[in-house]
Amino acid sequence: MSQTKKRQLRLAAFLSGIGANVQAWRHPDTASNSPVSIEAFIEAARLAEKGKFDFGFIADSTFITRDSTPYFLSRLEPITALSAVAATTTHLGLVGTMTTSFSEPFTTARQLASLDKLSGGRAAWNAVTGALEGHARNHGGEKLYEHSLRYRIADEYIQVVKGLWDSWEDDAFVRNKQTGQYVDLDKMHTLNHKGEFFGVQGPLNMERSPQGRPIVFQAGASEEGRDLAAREADAIFSGSVEDVPAAKAYYQDIKRRAAAYGRAADEILIFPSITVVVGDTEQEARRKYDEVSQLLDVNVAIKYLSRYFSFFDFSQFPLDEPLPDLGDIGKDSFKSTAEHYKRKARENNWSLRQLALYASNPSDQFVGTPVQIADRLQQLFEDEVVDGFILHAYLQPRGLEDFVDKVVPLLQQRGLFRTEYEAATLRGNLGLPYPVNRYVQQQDATKALAA
Amino acid sequence: MSQTKKRQLRLAAFLSGIGANVQAWRHPDTASNSPVSIEAFIEAARLAEKGKFDFGFIADSTFITRDSTPYFLSRLEPITALSAVAATTTHLGLVGTMTTSFSEPFTTARQLASLDKLSGGRAAWNAVTGALEGHARNHGGEKLYEHSLRYRIADEYIQVVKGLWDSWEDDAFVRNKQTGQYVDLDKMHTLNHKGEFFGVQGPLNMERSPQGRPIVFQAGASEEGRDLAAREADAIFSGSVEDVPAAKAYYQDIKRRAAAYGRAADEILIFPSITVVVGDTEQEARRKYDEVSQLLDVNVAIKYLSRYFSFFDFSQFPLDEPLPDLGDIGKDSFKSTAEHYKRKARENNWSLRQLALYASNPSDQFVGTPVQIADRLQQLFEDEVVDGFILHAYLQPRGLEDFVDKVVPLLQQRGLFRTEYEAATLRGNLGLPYPVNRYVQQQDATKALAA
Numbered sequence: 001m002s003q004t005k006k007r008q009l010r011l012a013a014f015l016s017g018i019g020a021n022v023q024a025w026r027h028p029d030t031a032s033n034s035p036v037s038i039e040a041f042i043e044a045a046r047l048a049e050k051g052k053f054d055f056g057f058i059a060d061s062t063f064i065t066r067d068s069t070p071y072f073l074s075r076l077e078p079i080t081a082l083s084a085v086a087a088t089t090t091h092l093g094l095v096g097t098m099t100t101s102f103s104e105p106f107t108t109a110r111q112l113a114s115l116d117k118l119s120g121g122r123a124a125w126n127a128v129t130g131a132l133e134g135h136a137r138n139h140g141g142e143k144l145y146e147h148s149l150r151y152r153i154a155d156e157y158i159q160v161v162k163g164l165w166d167s168w169e170d171d172a173f174v175r176n177k178q179t180g181q182y183v184d185l186d187k188m189h190t191l192n193h194k195g196e197f198f199g200v201q202g203p204l205n206m207e208r209s210p211q212g213r214p215i216v217f218q219a220g221a222s223e224e225g226r227d228l229a230a231r232e233a234d235a236i237f238s239g240s241v242e243d244v245p246a247a248k249a250y251y252q253d254i255k256r257r258a259a260a261y262g263r264a265a266d267e268i269l270i271f272p273s274i275t276v277v278v279g280d281t282e283q284e285a286r287r288k289y290d291e292v293s294q295l296l297d298v299n300v301a302i303k304y305l306s307r308y309f310s311f312f313d314f315s316q317f318p319l320d321e322p323l324p325d326l327g328d329i330g331k332d333s334f335k336s337t338a339e340h341y342k343r344k345a346r347e348n349n350w351s352l353r354q355l356a357l358y359a360s361n362p363s364d365q366f367v368g369t370p371v372q373i374a375d376r377l378q379q380l381f382e383d384e385v386v387d388g389f390i391l392h393a394y395l396q397p398r399g400l401e402d403f404v405d406k407v408v409p410l411l412q413q414r415g416l417f418r419t420e421y422e423a424a425t426l427r428g429n430l431g432l433p434y435p436v437n438r439y440v441q442q443q444d445a446t447k448a449l450a451a
Numbered sequence: 452m453s454q455t456k457k458r459q460l461r462l463a464a465f466l467s468g469i470g471a472n473v474q475a476w477r478h479p480d481t482a483s484n485s486p487v488s489i490e491a492f493i494e495a496a497r498l499a500e501k502g503k504f505d506f507g508f509i510a511d512s513t514f515i516t517r518d519s520t521p522y523f524l525s526r527l528e529p530i531t532a533l534s535a536v537a538a539t540t541t542h543l544g545l546v547g548t549m550t551t552s553f554s555e556p557f558t559t560a561r562q563l564a565s566l567d568k569l570s571g572g573r574a575a576w577n578a579v580t581g582a583l584e585g586h587a588r589n590h591g592g593e594k595l596y597e598h599s600l601r602y603r604i605a606d607e608y609i610q611v612v613k614g615l616w617d618s619w620e621d622d623a624f625v626r627n628k629q630t631g632q633y634v635d636l637d638k639m640h641t642l643n644h645k646g647e648f649f650g651v652q653g654p655l656n657m658e659r660s661p662q663g664r665p666i667v668f669q670a671g672a673s674e675e676g677r678d679l680a681a682r683e684a685d686a687i688f689s690g691s692v693e694d695v696p697a698a699k700a701y702y703q704d705i706k707r708r709a710a711a712y713g714r715a716a717d718e719i720l721i722f723p724s725i726t727v728v729v730g731d732t733e734q735e736a737r738r739k740y741d742e743v744s745q746l747l748d749v750n751v752a753i754k755y756l757s758r759y760f761s762f763f764d765f766s767q768f769p770l771d772e773p774l775p776d777l778g779d780i781g782k783d784s785f786k787s788t789a790e791h792y793k794r795k796a797r798e799n800n801w802s803l804r805q806l807a808l809y810a811s812n813p814s815d816q817f818v819g820t821p822v823q824i825a826d827r828l829q830q831l832f833e834d835e836v837v838d839g840f841i842l843h844a845y846l847q848p849r850g851l852e853d854f855v856d857k858v859v860p861l862l863q864q865r866g867l868f869r870t871e872y873e874a875a876t877l878r879g880n881l882g883l884p885y886p887v888n889r890y891v892q893q894q895d896a897t898k899a900l901a902a
């Protein structure tokens with residue numbers, strides 16, 4: 001079946017940002033309080049829905065210090081924000097980032113299932129391990145677990161959550177007013193999980209949600225991260241697509257790993273985030289891009305960079321001389337991202353200023369006319385470098401507005417992108433298979449699907 | 452100041468129920484899936500807002516078993532539901548129940564602060580200790596902590612949460628596009644809590660919310676519960692007001708305890724839950740009440756009762772003979788509620804059937820014409836038995852609709868209840884003082900208030 005199904009381009013948008021540039025908030029055309037403005041989230045979600053986007057995405061992190069990039073210091077929490085967005089939209093998928101390191105799988109499973117229920121099947125979870133040392137100190141711990149232990153915890157955590165999502169068979173709740181039967185208790189199942197890190201009995205006090213199970217995203221590109229994704233995730237938030245050969249190798253690697261776990265290539269979808277700046281001419285696009293780029297202050301850019309190295313103090317390096325070898329700093333934090341930055345600095349013999357500005361400003365890979373943008377997106381999609389894109393607007397809401405008004409119609413005309421939602425659920429729109437409940441006999445499940 | 456302020460009646464409504472009777476879902480006029488229907492929550496919230504109610508309330512619990520009352524088996528999670536309701540209402544306060552026993556104070560503080568921010572200052576937390584043995588088994592534990600330990604944990608937990616809510620002074624976020632200053636870091640404060648049960652560093656990654664701090668409710672009527680409320684809570688969900696002298700003694704006891712902690716009587720508000728059935732005549736009201744009462748099945752009623760005794764197996768007792776002494780069962784669970792039921796059974800020489808039906812069906816204390824209802828509410832309010840009421844409709848949405856259309860106008864005509872919201876925030880509408888941030892010099896705070 002998956003052989004004959006035509007691959008479909010997917011589109012998504014960040015809901016939470018002021019813009020991809022960490023100082024875009026200074027621009028006159030954006031609300032400077034977007035990270036805490038539910039109106040800004042809802043505006044972005046409605047634009048995305050107007051563009052028939054698959055989902056809106058909220059990245060997240062909780063630990064802050066005086067060294068944090070200022071606009072990370074205060075932000076809406078994803079579950080609350082997405083629930084509010086759910087009530088004001090009808091089709092957009094709702095992806096929220098939540099860590100597996102300092103939370104309770106029962107509560108996470110429940111909040112996501114509840115979001116799925118109340119949104120009519122649009123919830124998704126971006127499962128991350130958390131990467132900042134100080135994170136632990138907000139949750140009773142002293143130190144962050146080391147990188148590979150975090151991933152072992154994440155693995156068990158995700159399995160527990162999925163197990164809880166199977167607590168009830170699809171048709172367990174009868175609610176027959178005539179007979180008085182509310183529920184069929186034979187269709188309730190108790191997980192009784194006792195693992196290395198978690199003990200969770202169940203059942204979940206939420207019926208099976210419209211998607212069967214909410215969609216699971218993963219973000220983390222190290223060996224361990226890729227492997228976890230290939231086994232457990234429906235989709236991946238994969239960072240950048242700037243280095244096209246590297247992105248293609250990553251894509252192939254993930255699909256190969258998934259195949260090794262017995263999964264079809266189209267059962268795990270890969271979404272890098274991109275920043276698009278559209279102009280009626282190339283010059284206009286470039287002018288818009290520069291206008292935001294020049295807002296960047298190098299000191300804020302260094303703060304942003306240092307976060308990926310667990311707030312490593314970069315002030316010891318001169319601003320404008322080539323950076324020395326950075327050794328293994330960042331190896332226990334945002335491991336894959338830190339390695340990427342170190343490689344870029346080394347390969348280009350960059351100074352601190354150059355690296356910081358590179359990290360803090362979106363690339364100009366997608367700056368151009370609507371046709372140029374559509375061409376590049378089409379190419380990346382058709383070359384199997386990506387399954388879709390998550391737009392990180394260079395400026396909210398304008399970046400998203402321009403894209404929806406000018407680029408989406410082109411993608412639609414080319415038959416690459418939907419003109420109407422195919423389904424009511426995110427799972428349906430992403431073309432992902434409905435998960436069979438683990439407690440249902442395979443035979444019954446096949447029967448149910450055929451019916 | 453609090454001497455001259457006229458006491459104001461407060462009104463609220465449960466958002467989450469099918470009705471106060473556990474089998475009301477069988478009634479033809481109610482949606483049988485209300486506990487998982489966000490449409491039902493929103494409908495109730497809008498009715499409450501039409502009636503200028505102070506807040507909507509969601510009770511909660513997570514542990515379920517085959518012995519649970521069926522309609523507790525599947526229910527929306529409060530934070531998600533309230534966030535969705537927030538997006539579809541403008542003035543109604545949003546009170547969600549969350550336990551202090553199996554959750555992370557940082558996450559709880561953050562979700563509530565985020566709800567407060569996105570709702571424009573309408574969030575409140577009903578802090579409960581959790582009372583079901585099995586609850587622990589969903590969260591890595593084997594046994595529930597015993598009753599007084601739960602309250603010691605709750606106390607520290609609430610203090611941590613309030614501490615995190617003071618992480619930022621009111622005006623810390625400057626967001627000045629001209630100067631480029633986003634934040635004043637001198638107004639950021641790190642809690643550095645290291646207590647008996649929790650270690651939480653902070654700061655919270657959410658600016659101070661519109662209410663300063665979200666409102667804190669407490670529900671739990673034992674000695675320990677009362678004391679915690681008197682120290683830490685802005686409001687109490689106090690169960691029933693059926694036994695008026697007992698309710699008045701409770702009211703006086705709480706206000707006295709609060710005074711001993713240096714608090715004014717109007718800084719802690721007491722809300723029992725009541726069920727009102729309005730008819731144009733007494734007979735019509737009684738008919739409506741009976742219509743729902745007769746839906747009750749004794750077996751479901753026993754399930755409901757047994758939950759308050761941690762699923763004690765009542766089947767060992769004959770249905771229609773006086774119950775024997777129940778000893779100390781329930782003492783570590785819903786302690787004060789279990790004691791109340793035991794006392795009722797003893798005093799009335801009730802059978803299991805009588806006790807179960809008593810527990811599972813709302814009392815007929817507020818069944819009558821609009822004038823009769825208004826009279827009774829007025830009396831209880833003026834006699835200082837309560838500060839307000841939380842309506843648990845006998846049938847959703849009809850019970851609430853009738854009350855808003857027929858009783859609220861009478862209360863307004865009598866000058867007992869508002870005709871327009873006084874404030875944008877729940878805190879403002881409840882007339883509760885704005886909390887001074889602990890890190891701000893008292894002097895500066897006075898200056899700020901005077902300005």
Ligand SMILES: Cc1cc2nc3c(=O)[nH]c(=O)nc-3n(C[C@H](O)[C@H](O)[C@H](O)COP(=O)(O)O)c2cc1C
Pocket residue numbers: 058059060061097099127128129130131219220221222223224225226237238239240333334335336337
């Ligand atoms: C593209 C990408 C996006 C990420 N997004 C988040 C996020 O929103 N929140 C978070 O706490 N961690 C995020 N992470 C961090 C990872 O989940 C993980 O905690 C950390 O990077 C270590 O994993 P890795 O070395 O496998 O990338 C992200 C990582 C990548 C590569």
Ligand SMILES: Cc1cc2nc3c(=O)[nH]c(=O)nc-3n(C[C@H](O)[C@H](O)[C@H](O)COP(=O)(O)O)c2cc1C
Pocket residue numbers: 509510511512548550578579580581582670671672673674675676677688689690691784785786787788
């Ligand atoms: C009126 C009332 C309402 C309560 N509501 C809840 C609730 O919604 N969820 C919950 O887990 N516990 C609830 N509780 C339980 C208490 O918070 C507490 O966990 C338990 O009753 C023991 O406290 P107590 O003996 O002080 O009443 C409630 C208790 C009372 C008296």
